[in-house]
Amino acid sequence: xxxxxxxxxxxxxxxxxxxxxxxxxxxxxxxxxxxxxxxxxxxxxxxxxxxxxxxxxxxxxxxxxxxxxxxxxxxxxxxxxxxxxxxxxxxxxxxxxxxxxxxxxxxxxxxxxxxxxxxxxxxxxxxxxxxxxxxxxxxxxxxxxxxxxxxxxxxxxxxxxxxxxxxxxxxxxxxxxxxxxxxxxxxxxxxxxxxxxxxxxxxxxxxxxxxxxxxxxxxxxxxxxxxxxxxxxxxxxxxxxxxxxxxxxxxxxxxxxxxxxxxxxxxxxxxxxxxxxxxxxxxxxxxxxxxxxxxxxxxxxxxxxxxxxxxxxxxxxxxxxxxxxxxxxxxxxxxxxxxxxxxxxxxxxxxxxxxxxxxxxxxxxxxxxxxxxxxxxxxxxxxxxxxxxxxxxxxxxxxxxxxxxxxxxxxxxxxxxxxxxxxxxxxxxxxxxxxxxxxxxxxxxxxxxxxxxxxxxxxxxxxxxxxxxxxxxxxxxxxxxxxxxxxxxxxxxxxxxxxxxxxxxxxxxxxxxxxxxxxxxxxxxxxxxxxxxxxxxxxxxxxxxxxxxxxxxxxxxxxxxxxxxxxxxxxxxxxxxxxxxxxxxxxxxxxxxxxxxxxxxxxxxxxxxxxxxxxxxxxxxxxxxxxxxxxxxxxxxxxxxxxxxxxxxxxxxxxxxxxxxxxxxxxxxxxxxxxxxxxxxxxxxxxxxxxxxxxxxxxxxxxxxxxxxxxxxxxxxxxxxxxxxxxxxxxxxxxxxxxxxxxxxxxxxxxxxxxxxxxxxxxxxxxxxxxxxxxxxx
Amino acid sequence: xxxxxxxxxxxxxxxxxxxxxxxxxxxxxxxxxxxxxxxxxxxxxxxxxxxxxxxxxxxxxxxxxxxxxxxxxxxxxxxxxxxxxxxxxxxxx
Numbered sequence: 001x002x003x004x005x006x007x008x009x010x011x012x013x014x015x016x017x018x019x020x021x022x023x024x025x026x027x028x029x030x031x032x033x034x035x036x037x038x039x040x041x042x043x044x045x046x047x048x049x050x051x052x053x054x055x056x057x058x059x060x061x062x063x064x065x066x067x068x069x070x071x072x073x074x075x076x077x078x079x080x081x082x083x084x085x086x087x088x089x090x091x092x093x094x095x096x097x098x099x100x101x102x103x104x105x106x107x108x109x110x111x112x113x114x115x116x117x118x119x120x121x122x123x124x125x126x127x128x129x130x131x132x133x134x135x136x137x138x139x140x141x142x143x144x145x146x147x148x149x150x151x152x153x154x155x156x157x158x159x160x161x162x163x164x165x166x167x168x169x170x171x172x173x174x175x176x177x178x179x180x181x182x183x184x185x186x187x188x189x190x191x192x193x194x195x196x197x198x199x200x201x202x203x204x205x206x207x208x209x210x211x212x213x214x215x216x217x218x219x220x221x222x223x224x225x226x227x228x229x230x231x232x233x234x235x236x237x238x239x240x241x242x243x244x245x246x247x248x249x250x251x252x253x254x255x256x257x258x259x260x261x262x263x264x265x266x267x268x269x270x271x272x273x274x275x276x277x278x279x280x281x282x283x284x285x286x287x288x289x290x291x292x293x294x295x296x297x298x299x300x301x302x303x304x305x306x307x308x309x310x311x312x313x314x315x316x317x318x319x320x321x322x323x324x325x326x327x328x329x330x331x332x333x334x335x336x337x338x339x340x341x342x343x344x345x346x347x348x349x350x351x352x353x354x355x356x357x358x359x360x361x362x363x364x365x366x367x368x369x370x371x372x373x374x375x376x377x378x379x380x381x382x383x384x385x386x387x388x389x390x391x392x393x394x395x396x397x398x399x400x401x402x403x404x405x406x407x408x409x410x411x412x413x414x415x416x417x418x419x420x421x422x423x424x425x426x427x428x429x430x431x432x433x434x435x436x437x438x439x440x441x442x443x444x445x446x447x448x449x450x451x452x453x454x455x456x457x458x459x460x461x462x463x464x465x466x467x468x469x470x471x472x473x474x475x476x477x478x479x480x481x482x483x484x485x486x487x488x489x490x491x492x493x494x495x496x497x498x499x500x501x502x503x504x505x506x507x508x509x510x511x512x513x514x515x516x517x518x519x520x521x522x523x524x525x526x527x528x529x530x531x532x533x534x535x536x537x538x539x540x541x542x543x544x545x546x547x548x549x550x551x552x553x554x555x556x557x558x559x560x561x562x563x564x565x566x567x568x569x570x571x572x573x574x575x576x577x578x579x580x581x582x583x584x585x586x587x588x589x590x591x592x593x594x595x596x597x598x599x600x601x602x603x604x605x606x607x608x609x610x611x612x613x614x615x616x617x618x619x620x621x622x623x624x625x626x627x628x629x630x631x632x633x634x635x636x637x638x639x640x641x642x643x644x645x646x647x648x649x650x651x652x653x654x655x656x657x658x659x660x661x662x663x664x665x666x667x668x669x670x671x672x673x674x675x676x677x678x679x680x681x682x683x684x685x686x687x688x689x690x691x692x693x694x695x696x697x698x699x700x701x702x703x704x705x706x707x708x709x710x711x712x713x714x715x716x717x718x719x720x721x722x723x724x725x726x727x728x729x730x731x732x733x734x735x736x737x738x739x740x741x742x743x744x745x746x747x748x749x750x751x752x753x754x755x756x757x758x759x760x761x762x763x764x765x766x767x768x769x770x771x772x773x774x775x776x777x778x
Numbered sequence: 779x780x781x782x783x784x785x786x787x788x789x790x791x792x793x794x795x796x797x798x799x800x801x802x803x804x805x806x807x808x809x810x811x812x813x814x815x816x817x818x819x820x821x822x823x824x825x826x827x828x829x830x831x832x833x834x835x836x837x838x839x840x841x842x843x844x845x846x847x848x849x850x851x852x853x854x855x856x857x858x859x860x861x862x863x864x865x866x867x868x869x870x871x
Contacts (some may be wrong), residue, residue: 297843345832346832348782348783349783349830349831350830350834352782352783353783353785353786353827353830356824356827356828357824358824358825359820359821359822359823359824419821488826490828506824556817556820558813558814558817558821559817559821560821573845769863772867773863773866773867776866
């Protein structure tokens, strides 16, 4: 029998693999596929012979063969023992025993997900269009994948989606009802949670009748699914959450871990079989790129949708590398053996650094062009052949990486460049497509989500080159990549200066330049071409700013930091980095005020025009201050969302987040490090109150003075660029001290360095000097 | 992703910190001038990192000097502009 459709789910069971197919006629089919799995062992002869005897003596011995396979770093074939088990599950059990009884041997391909093995063998990926030949009993004979994950556009799979969300956040209050939304047919219900029996009967009937492919829940991992399972067990009413009735639900425990200096918290996970479950509040990047981005990640990495949704882009890029290795018959090490190569202190001083981050030229600038290298590091990796196995390999003809003592063998294609090349090309093509699309095009949002998912994978690919636990990571390749990035940026700077541009800022892969008389995007075309020619890497004009402000550091006003800036492009759109409204812990009201100020500034055509707007902008700020003082700002707009950085008992001086978390702990809500604690600042001790306490907020307890300070500070982040000091702004906005734009004594101690004032001063000085000279002559 | 060599920013902060006792003993106005010197060096951290010099403080000193020299150049060019005026003022009656 022939089956055609989209591959929904794939997992292992006793008989091999189970494949769920969304068939073109709307039915869903469960098919079984026998799937023998091979793993490899290497080591000294006597130990391998002992292993051979041990495996032979088992009640169901696996198939054993002597084989030669390619080990990535060895550069020559390696003699290994191939151990083939009848299915992935048997292989996994066998390996658990092996690793314990023969811990001294080296194992390869030992812990690979069956999804990746299937992808390597058949080219499958989640929601791929496939054609399958199977017997009447549903046992698969042949699988053929009819599309490539690298195609720009694809037939979207007709996923039936059921959204399930409680009527309130269960961490805050006990929900009373469950809201249910179905996409096809479009239907909405609300089911009361009590009595449980009615809920279960209704929900089970809906699941049976509409048979959704994807349950998209709010708090499904942490609350809803565990609750439903418990109720269903208590009332003895089976729900059929998984389509595969025999499988129940797969659970994983919650965990917290440290990455890039941040504590990240992942809640417990509830996975279904034959149906998908994604919890929007426990999906890693859901808020970045939504379901479209998750589906794109699954397409290109071949990891199951339920896994991709809950894991970091790092697991995605590792998966892609494993699939490429399997296809090329390269052994995938179980635990990485390769240690870092020896380096001299000189090598480290030269090579152990990241991208170049220049302190930009402080202040407000007009007509600034921003040029960005497109996916700089991935482009360096692919054009420079920067793969771990090609670094310092001693191959004849290896080339030196500029600015380092590392060499790279460019005579062959490495594993990592081969993995990301198609992804990089897809992203570049997609970005080009988006750039040409009109703003109203409905596919724009989908393409953007896809591009965002790809971006994260590419960014992480570079990071994983330097990650000691990554299977195909090696610090030398990471060092070579950053060195190439620095060389590219340096050449971009030199090229720009040779062409008469002034370089205002350089940030890893971005360059900001100005030149008198250059305003139109076309004026920068020569520069774009010259940099591309000088570096061999694609660079594009991100846009031309009418005005752009680089801001000083908060802690050191005399120092600039590279990632605090904002500006308005010629089309009036804003780019804002590093100021309060971009931070997740800023209260909504303060972020909103800052946004209002920036939006009022956006239409100004130049830095000079902007400086003249100051009085009007201060009026806007005073409006917000009045609103705050009058108590009209709703408390939810004053909620500060701070991250808990450690466990409660580890705080010596409790931060507001710790104070609020302790209040929640008292009512039985326990937060983990890495979770955000929404809170309000209150007057007197202890100074903070958890937002999610059951009793209502009393507005008179709010520390309005603290909010006022935060508001003025946020406003100054933006208005400071016009030359006013924070103290002057506070005096003007809060106390109504007014300014005159001349050098007459101002009501504030320090006269502001307003551009107008400075000009006026110069004029007065000139007049005075003129009079003096006249007097002399006279 | 750990690094073996401290970044240029960390090295800068360590150098600055190593002068804490020196700074403490200075008069307040001199402390502010010293801070200014360090801020000037901070401006060139990217170049200092790229230089990968074995003795980072030498690069920081040069960066301080660089900003001082820029100031000298700016002031002498300003002086050149006002010099004719001063000459007129100074000219004997």
